[in-house]
Amino acid sequence: VLTIGDFARYGRVSVRMLRHYDQTGLLRPAHVDPATGYRSYSASQLARLNRLVALKELGFTLRQVRQLLDDGVPAEQLRGMLRLREAEIENQMAVSAARLAHVRARLALIAEETAHADVLVKPIPAVRVAELSGIARSMDPDSISPVVQDLFAELGCALATARMQPAGPGIAYYTDAEDEDHVVVHACMPVNDAPDSANSFSINDLPAFREAAVTLYAGSMDHCLPIYQALGRWIEQAGYRGAGPHREITLSCPPDRNQMVTEIQVPVEQVVGGQ
Amino acid sequence: VLTIGDFARYGRVSVRMLRHYDQTGLLRPAHVDPATGYRSYSASQLARLNRLVALKELGFTLRQVRQLLDDGVPAEQLRGMLRLREAEIENQMAVSAARLAHVRARLALIAEETAHADVLVKPIPAVRVAELSGIARSMDPDSISPVVQDLFAELGCALATARMQPAGPGIAYYTDAEDEDHVVVHACMPVNDAPDSANSFSINDLPAFREAAVTLYAGSMDHCLPIYQALGRWIEQAGYRGAGPHREITLSCPPDRNQMVTEIQVPVEQVVGGQ
DNA sequence: TTGCTCCTCACGTCACGTGAGGTGGC
DNA sequence: TTGCTCCTCACGTCACGTGAGGTGGC
Numbered sequence: 001v002l003t004i005g006d007f008a009r010y011g012r013v014s015v016r017m018l019r020h021y022d023q024t025g026l027l028r029p030a031h032v033d034p035a036t037g038y039r040s041y042s043a044s045q046l047a048r049l050n051r052l053v054a055l056k057e058l059g060f061t062l063r064q065v066r067q068l069l070d071d072g073v074p075a076e077q078l079r080g081m082l083r084l085r086e087a088e089i090e091n092q093m094a095v096s097a098a099r100l101a102h103v104r105a106r107l108a109l110i111a112e113e114t115a116h117a118d119v120l121v122k123p124i125p126a127v128r129v130a131e132l133s134g135i136a137r138s139m140d141p142d143s144i145s146p147v148v149q150d151l152f153a154e155l156g157c158a159l160a161t162a163r164m165q166p167a168g169p170g171i172a173y174y175t176d177a178e179d180e181d182h183v184v185v186h187a188c189m190p191v192n193d194a195p196d197s198a199n200s201f202s203i204n205d206l207p208a209f210r211e212a213a214v215t216l217y218a219g220s221m222d223h224c225l226p227i228y229q230a231l232g233r234w235i236e237q238a239g240y241r242g243a244g245p246h247r248e249i250t251l252s253c254p255p256d257r258n259q260m261v262t263e264i265q266v267p268v269e270q271v272v273g274g275q
Numbered sequence: 276v277l278t279i280g281d282f283a284r285y286g287r288v289s290v291r292m293l294r295h296y297d298q299t300g301l302l303r304p305a306h307v308d309p310a311t312g313y314r315s316y317s318a319s320q321l322a323r324l325n326r327l328v329a330l331k332e333l334g335f336t337l338r339q340v341r342q343l344l345d346d347g348v349p350a351e352q353l354r355g356m357l358r359l360r361e362a363e364i365e366n367q368m369a370v371s372a373a374r375l376a377h378v379r380a381r382l383a384l385i386a387e388e389t390a391h392a393d394v395l396v397k398p399i400p401a402v403r404v405a406e407l408s409g410i411a412r413s414m415d416p417d418s419i420s421p422v423v424q425d426l427f428a429e430l431g432c433a434l435a436t437a438r439m440q441p442a443g444p445g446i447a448y449y450t451d452a453e454d455e456d457h458v459v460v461h462a463c464m465p466v467n468d469a470p471d472s473a474n475s476f477s478i479n480d481l482p483a484f485r486e487a488a489v490t491l492y493a494g495s496m497d498h499c500l501p502i503y504q505a506l507g508r509w510i511e512q513a514g515y516r517g518a519g520p521h522r523e524i525t526l527s528c529p530p531d532r533n534q535m536v537t538e539i540q541v542p543v544e545q546v547v548g549g550q
Numbered sequence: 551t552t553g554c555t556c557c558t559c560a561c562g563t564c565a566c567g568t569g570a571g572g573t574g575g576c
Numbered sequence: 577t578t579g580c581t582c583c584t585c586a587c588g589t590c591a592c593g594t595g596a597g598g599t600g601g602c
Contacts, residue, residue, distance in 0.1 A: 005555065010444070010526050010538075012397060015556090020592060036600065037557050043527030043536040047393075050491040054393040058378050062591070075385060082382050089375045093368060100364045103333050107357050110350060118322075118329040122287060169285070216325040251285050252318030261318040263285070280581065290582090295566060311574065312583050337565070 004029070007041040011049040026066055027052060059085055105237035109230075117215040117230040121240070124247075124265055126208040129171060129188035130159055130201045136183045139174065141222050144185060148172050148221075151187035152250075158200050159189060167192045170250040171206065206247075209267040213240065217264055220257040221248070224264075231264060240268035279304070282316040286324040301341055302327060334360055380512035384505075392490040392505040396515070399522075399540055401483040404446060404463035405434055405476045411458045414449065416497050419460060423447050423496075426462035427525075430476055437470045445525045446481065481522075484542040488515065492539055495532040496523070499539075506539060515543035 008015045021027040022039065027048055029039035048069065055065045064081070067073065073081075098121065109116040132155045137143040152170055159166060168190035175184045194203060213235050217227045235242065244267040252261040283290045296302040297314065302323055304314035323344065330340045339356070342348060348356075373396065384391040407430045412418040427445055434441060443465035450459045469478060488510050492502045510517065519542040527536040 003555075014592080016592060016594085019557090024591095038600090039556085043529075044493055044534070046526060046536055047491050047493050050395070051393045054395050057374065057395055058381070059374050079382065079385055082378055082385070086375065086378050086382070089371055089378065093371045093375070096364055096368045096371065099332065099334050100361065100368070103357055103361050103364065106333070107354065107361070110354055110357070118326045120325070120329050120332055216322050218319055218322050251321060254318075259319070261321055263321075278581075289566080291566060291568085294583090299565095313574090314582085 002041045002043060004039045004041065007046070007049070010046060011053065013049070013053065021052070024062065024066075026062060026069070058082075059089060101238045105234055105239075108237045109233065112233075114233065115226055115230045117217075117227055117234060119213050119215045119231060119234045119238075121211050121213055121238075121268065124209040124212045124214075124267075127168070127171070127190050127206050128192070129204055129206055130155065130164065130191050130195075130199075131186055131188045131204045132158070132201050133187070134185045135177060136185050138181060139183055141224060144174075144183070145222055147185045148187060151185060152189075155187050155189055155201060159191070162195045162197070162199050164191055164193060164195060166190060170253070172248045172250070173206075173245050175245060209244070209265065211240075211243075211269065212265045212267045213238075214263060214265050216251075217262045218260070220260055221262060222257070224262075227264065231266060235266065235268055239271050241271050243267045243269040276305075277316045277318060279314045279316065282321070282324070286321055286328065288324070288328065296327070299337065299341075301337060301344070333357075334364060376513045380509055380514075383512045384508065387508075389508060390501055390505045392492075392502055392509060394488050394490045394506060394509045394513075396486050396488055396513075396543065399484040399487045399489075399542075402443070402446070402465050402481050403467070404479055404481055405430065405439065405466050405470075405474075406461055406463045406479045407433070407476050409460045409462070410452060411460050413456060414458055416499060419449075419458070420497055422460045423462060426460060427464075430462050430464055433475050434464060434466070437472070437474050439466055439468060439470060441465060442467045445528070447523045447525070448481075448520050450520060484519070484540065486515075486518075486544065487540045487542045488513075489538060489540050491526075492537045493535070495535055496537060497532070499537075502539065506541060510541065510543055514546050516546050518542045518544040 002010070004015055004018055008018055011018075018027070018039070018041075022029060027045065030042040030045060031040045032038070033040070052065055052069060055068055056062070060068065060081075068078070068081070102119075102121075105119075106116070132151045134147045134151050136147045152172075155170075156166075166189040171188040171190070173186050173188070175186065177184050188204070188206065191203070213231060215227065215231055215234075217224060246264060246266040249263040249265065250260065251263055252259070254260070277285070279290055279293055283293055286293075293302070293314070293316075297304060302320065305317040305320060306315045307313070308315070327340055327344060330343055331337070335343065335356075343353070343356070377394075377396075380394075381391065407426045409422045409426050411422045427447075430445075431441075441464045446463040446465070448461050448463075450461065451457075452459050463479070463481065466478070488506060490502065490506050490509075492499060521539060521541040524538040524540065525535065526538055527534070529535070
């Protein structure tokens with residue numbers, strides 16, 4: 001025989017919550033005055049309230065709490081639900097930890113008063129491409145740019161000749177040539193179909209990245225060094241390290257190359273035992 | 276000049292999100308066809324989208340993101356906002372960690388197929404009480420119970436005599452007597468006012484607990500040992516340890532003592548370097 | 551008579567997801 | 577003509593918080 005106010009005080013919940021639990025059938029008052037609508041609760045109902053709050057504390061939704069309270073949930077199923085919750089919470093913590101690392105990376109870059117890029121970490125799916133390769137002197141933009149441009153022009157022609165439609169923006173990536181100093185430039189266009197006949201280009205599947213640090217760069221790739229530096233610093237500050245060859249996605253390639261928009265994707269992995 | 280579909284693909288967001296950002300003014304399309312309502316975006320707007328998504332990733336609300344994007348937020352204020360976010364995320368992680376510990380404690384108790392209590396960890400505020408003390412032979416319920424009952428009866432009379440209203444349910448706690456084996460039993464009733472004159476009881480302030488493991492027990496305190504054992508196991512499993520004398524709050528004390536409802540509060544602290 | 555507690559609507563929260571129902575260009 | 581993309585409402589989500597407006601017992 002407790003008023004809703006006392007019951008709320010003892011249970012350390014709000015009166016509004018008790019009304020909500022009444023409405024939704026989670027916890028009905030022991031008695032409701034038909035004239036005034038006043039709710040009254042019995043002290044023994046505190047046990048149910050306590051259980052309810054405990055389950056909520058574990059992160060179950062009210063819908064789940066209701067199941068657990070009302071249906072005689074067998075221990076086996078309860079175990080299953082708890083294991084699921086365990087995994088969900090672990091996942092949440094991983095997300096929070098990444099977020100925290102990113103916030104701190106940003107703070108660190110501000111403290112250094114250095115240029116910074118807007119970096120995201122996302123998965124990159126695998127993609128089937130038509131690919132042409134060429135050789136450049138070095139990773140220097142002056143050496144790379146003309147080769148990339150020529151390759152994409154050639155690849156565009158070859159695709160048109162083969163009557164294939166590009167299925168997305170161009171992708172460039174780079175590997176070391178066998179002879180030390182040189183660089184192999186790979187120019188790729190996503191495609192959906194296989195070609196009908198033999199062509200100058202090859203069909204490859206670029207692998208997925210589980211995690212890649214991704215940033216956008218607006219401007220000619222002739223002046224891309226600063227963005228790579230900023231990206232590199234960010235990756236370090238956020239507790240990652242590179243995990244493979246990066247890619248450049250040409251999202252927009254207008255005549256004026258200063259208007260180019262390029263997405264840079266660097267596969268990364270978390271540095272374990274970091275900090 | 277991108278359709279909303281392409282813009283969404285490149286930015287790795289949903290079309291619905293872009294419409295939402297348009298509606299709320301976070302990111303307006305570069306152009307909207309007045310006839311059809313078709314939105315078109317410029318590639319350079321990908322930079323703003325990227326920044327937007329990056330800020331959202333840091334956990335800022337869209338309202339905050341809007342500020343950060345539009346108003347020229349000075350570096351100093353940005354630092355402040357990031358520090359605040361850092362604290363918020365740390366807090367979230369602490370909450371998640373506690374939750375995880377509780378889920379695991381429950382799983383462990385299920386695995387042991389042992390009795391379990393619905394335990395919550397909450398702060399307990401300080402409380403001013405009128406207090407009487409007595410001596411009991413040991414912590415055994417048979418020794419404690421009669422002493423507690425007598426003390427509360429006496430205290431009730433004394434309060435009535437002093438014309439003071441109890442401000443809440445009775446609280447009992449226990450300390451060691453100077454001579455080894457005996458126990459000092461403290462019976463307390465919360466009060467608001469100070470007494471007018473001298474009385475048989477004393478006025479004390481029971482300290483707050485920052486964290487206490489709290490559980491409800493329905494039944495006579497004569498048989499409270501199992502619940503204390505279950506509570507003790509839970510505390511251990513969840514990575515806590517006791518941090519002071521526990522209290523028993525008599526939420527309901529009907530004539531039939533088997534109908535009693537008691538809240539047990541054990542102050543706890545987290546075991547550091549636990550697991 | 552003044553406080554205090556209780557009541558019932560019902561809107562607001564936050565960032566979209568998800569249909570419903572319909573239109574324009576290849 | 578069939579798909580595909582685009583459009584505008586507008587409800588649903590989740591667990592309450594927060595008034596608004598009014599009533600019953602000391």
